[in-house]
Amino acid sequence: MDLVVALDIGGTLVKGAMVDREGNTLDDFKLGTLIGRGANDFVARLGSYINTLRKNAAAKGDRVLAIGMGVAGKILQKEGKIVFSPNLMPLNNYPLASELQKRTMLPVFMDNDANAFGIGERWKGAGREHENWLGITLGTGVGGVLILNGERWQGDDVGFVGEIGHTIVYPEGPLCNCGKRGCLEALSSATALTRGAKEAIEKGEKETELAEAYERNELNPILIADAAGRGDKLAVRLFERFGHGLGIAISNTFNLLGITTCIIGGGVSAAWPRFIDEVWKTLREVNSMVNFDQVVIKRASLGNRAAVLGAARLAWIELGKGH
């Protein structure tokens, strides 16, 4: 059987699997990223792990043909280089793809993690039946991906694409991690929820069950979602802002691209019932173009397997182009 090694490289963990051409997954694995030890150490460990996988595969008569990987950060896809990844600083400007290729003698294909999410959901998940859609990942930050004509859109390969998290929805809104104001990420991410709660409590908002978690320095999106579910006013307001921001950004994307489908994943999408009504309400408030009967907004279906499957699919697609 022919296989590829698929990797989802995050700041803490490398999630991986061996995946065949049809998307069947063998040998799931997780490795500590341990990026503090430096880029060379990281590539050496990863390379030797992959070489072992490959030997084991060969012993069973399987062939490993390539490595596909999704990496959080600004990626030059064609060059296989990370321009900037805040959680993988030692890999910035490091030629990760070519170094891993040297150690494994396998072709390496790399993309941004949100793109990998989109490719995965398009292949085996909620995007299977949709040719054109916006994908959003709600996590610490907000990632995005565009699937156009059935494939992930790569733009000019300038190191960013699908960055809906850094489209401005409120020009005078809260400060974003990127240093700008009013980005979607500043309203509709885990960071926006916990920071919003913290700021409100510090400004004197007392009647919230989140005050206790704040005192213990334990605010997190799950707590805030639970509190919103129980009607806690501050938590409800934070999720309204969250959904409102998403609604504006989705509306803008629909109007710009002439599309009507959005698929939402990422850890914070688990709080779906806390924000989806506000997304729809906002969309109806701000959008004069779409026929609402055609609009599809739905949850991604692969959970945290999306990026690994997308990395695998990326490798299969690129192999198919004759690399």
Add this chain to the structure above:
Amino acid sequence: MDLVVALDIGGTLVKGAMVDREGNTLDDFKLGTLIGRGANDFVARLGSYINTLRKNAAAKGDRVLAIGMGVAGKILQKEGKIVFSPNLMPLNNYPLASELQKRTMLPVFMDNDANAFGIGERWKGAGREHENWLGITLGTGVGGVLILNGERWQGDDVGFVGEIGHTIVYPEGPLCNCGKRGCLEALSSATALTRGAKEAIEKGEKETELAEAYERNELNPILIADAAGRGDKLAVRLFERFGHGLGIAISNTFNLLGITTCIIGGGVSAAWPRFIDEVWKTLREVNSMVNFDQVVIKRASLGNRAAVLGAARLAWIELGKGH
């Protein structure tokens, strides 16, 4: 010689030309749209004019192969139907393409006027050297078009695409003609300029040379641009708002699509020096993704010929697909 008839259908005038495969233009013409006489009258006049053109062409040994047209409004491109055009109400839901086809026995290809602008500029204008770009037309309203992989992006063919004029840049901003708040069109169009001047003067702003034109009910974008050029505070402020809105919308599009090129046309683009500095300033303020060395923001180069040339190119492209 093989030719197509190219039409730019506006509320007042139909501009047209006979165009060969290389984009050479013969027989420029203008007809009154006179849409008040109804759809059947319009198609009958247009059809008979085209049939005359065709006979004249045949007399010179030329063949007319198709009709291409750009129409202002919501268009179902594949069906050749206008869903909604505020300036061509009698044509709404009228099967314009098939009726014209019946009367001329020529295949008819139709697109939105902003798309035609984009196709034209891509073919023969400022977009020739750019594979991926956002096109914006600044007029009474704000139109938009996306050129992706060298071709105009059509989206899901749901009747709208490239509608950057109806992306929200200020959720609590001024009311737009579409009924929503804070659309780009409500900040960065001829309508936004004249309405903004009117409202400011009615609120008591006196120290503006626009007050006189307001009294005579003669406010228009050219007057406002001239006043801004002379440093009139109200006029300068209106153009700052204009450029600021554009800067946000362009930044959002760049981040979403991973592109760095924008080409701006339409009548109000003539006021370029009044707003372009503010566009750049805003882009630098709000965008954390792009490498500014790669950013290109430039004026369209075909003037009001863009849509006619685009309509011609549309016809040639579709003929090439074997229609």
